[in-house]
Amino acid sequence: MTSRRNIEPPVEIEGVADAEGTEPDRLDKLLQRGHVVIPANPRHRGVVPKAIGAEMGVKVNANLGTSRDLMDVSMELEKVRVAIAYGSDTIMDLSTGGDISQIRKDVLSACKLPVGTVPIYEAVCRSSGKGGPLAMTEDDLFGVIEDHAKDGVDFMTVHCGVTTKTVQSLKRAGRTTGIVSRGGAMLTAWMEEAGKENPLYENYDHLLDLAREHGFALSLGDGLRPGSIADATDAPQVHELMVLGELVMRAREAGVQVMVEGPGHVPLDQIEANVRLEKAVCDGAPFYVLGPLVCDVAAGYDHIAGAIGGALAAYHGADFLCYVTPSEHLSLPTAEDVRRGVVASRIAAHAADVARGRGGDWDLMMSRARKAFDWEKMLSLCMDPERAREFRERVAPADSRTCTMCGEFCAMKMVDKLLRD
């Protein structure tokens, strides 16, 4: 192992360890190894930190934020409220429309969960006001990163692996869907226009200095992630991942917390391989997957395609699931879409936790409540109690112990006495 700086725990570690049912010493060890991150910027007032990575419960992120077509700040703050209410672990503000800087401040003050951003979005937006998006300078980009850090952003997605070489690999690949990452596309277009290397790669040491100085975590974005089943696990994706693996090592040497983002669109038979590859190439760095979507044709229901992929990815070792909403591929999500997306990802995360030996007590309580016909308890134990209550109360069953699906032919009721005797 190369000599390296310690990672300074960004917060008192006891509470975080307690929430995960682990020991502070163990958590600190995993943090130092880089197998767990705890994104928590000291400037994010009141942030409730979460541990993401090996041996921890699987975490869920909800993306929100304006676009230029829809820049209603109150709607975005409502999405923050909904994401928190339905149990998201973190939030990312991906705004690209309106007063982005003010929206971020509003989100940070409304949200005690760790907040992430993608600074390249704001850098490009600022530049597009003066000479077009590609007029951005390296200083503009690092200036935005510093602004985000000072505002208290807990983790930032930086697409450092989109390099001259990986873009060459992309051009050779003859992909079906090219680039589908906004940050990846922005950087690629900028690099081609400027004829320069990616500043986030070229000046990675400076980025690490900023991260350590301000206390934010890095999330190494997958700017070349495949956007279709046809492109899954192709050369550009794997090339980029190998660059990210090197950058993980450099972050650790610099004492900076780092996680790695992953696809995207992945068929079921390639999910395990994707997780194992990331864990091997990035030496166990926490893996943050976007879905993944297990097919391309589920628009309108992509939260379900993403829950299938996310559950399987997390079961095989992915640590952090970025939700997908039903409006993915179609439009900016509404607050109701955010709710559905968060719950779908939480089901995926919880299913993986259960299969990995965590969190089954919740299911046991639910099943005991079912056996006891204790409806109030059942409803309160649901992931989304309000939604469950709506279904339950749609029509009153004749026998309040049962539900309208089976009524008097409720199986548990029919043999209840028999199995107790």
Add this chain to the structure above:
Amino acid sequence: MTSRRNIEPPVEIEGVADAEGTEPDRLDKLLQRGHVVIPANPRHRGVVPKAIGAEMGVKVNANLGTSRDLMDVSMELEKVRVAIAYGSDTIMDLSTGGDISQIRKDVLSACKLPVGTVPIYEAVCRSSGKGGPLAMTEDDLFGVIEDHAKDGVDFMTVHCGVTTKTVQSLKRAGRTTGIVSRGGAMLTAWMEEAGKENPLYENYDHLLDLAREHGFALSLGDGLRPGSIADATDAPQVHELMVLGELVMRAREAGVQVMVEGPGHVPLDQIEANVRLEKAVCDGAPFYVLGPLVCDVAAGYDHIAGAIGGALAAYHGADFLCYVTPSEHLSLPTAEDVRRGVVASRIAAHAADVARGRGGDWDLMMSRARKAFDWEKMLSLCMDPERAREFRERVAPADSRTCTMCGEFCAMKMVDKLLRD
């Protein structure tokens, strides 16, 4: 191999083979081996048969039917329409309320998809009018089966594996949720009350005669399937499966088409084992899984918990997915619940097909349409085009090539020219 009767293909096999992209000879071989079933009762007028099993596309079933709390026949017929419209492969009428016999006739005439039933429901309902549900006689039960056969029911769920011995195993198991199968509970209660063996097991040869004579397929029900994660893959479940394995062999010897039903509630880490166990114990008989649900706490969203389990089960070899609706565990589904349930299961089935090398062309067409910004094509290729269009048209994007999520920062748009040069 023991001597056995040929299975008479219930229909011209060419069309079915063609729909599956296989050769008639191959399909007939799989049918004779019992690795594929094609449920199609000659009395079901105009039925469009489907092949279920090895080497075929994964199929989806939608359950519907009245309960005594909700016996609105027009609503059930609307559910039939919705299930067909959103792509279910088969339908099961599980009615237990109102004029069950007439509802079944109505469903059969409204539905060209193969239709399944669970005759024990009607037998118990008829008896409960005269002396209580447990007053049912063996003759009552077989009478109902014959009625269903004559009406043209294509496949029937028969819980033949709920035997005196397997119920003893259940009593020893100390389960969290006892019995959750209605048919299983009815038979168990009846057996205990009458002090007799399960008539469907005791008179299995008679059942086989009826099936062969009338040309319906058997679906061996899992009356003791676990109803909670805590009970998953326990002794009663496996005991019952072993009985079903023997009954599969007897059905094949008698030239009767047979498939096997499976759980239920199964954590992610036990799904593959459940599929392999069924395939081994039942010598490759088609496996029809109910979900499975990968956790117990998702009521209100159980279609998602079921899609996760179903996708993984089908990827590992399950052939037929019974959908779960969002109202599972809470109430009888509405037509909208049926729509959501069917689409969720179709996503699961398709994801498995893609991973098993079938059906990826559809995804490729979609991804090419995305790359070409061809929105009409994209929408028409979605599993649920109307739903997708609702999302798309919620707010018009400024640039009609893009959507309101990313707008001018659409990744594919930003690098479109670059990757074409």
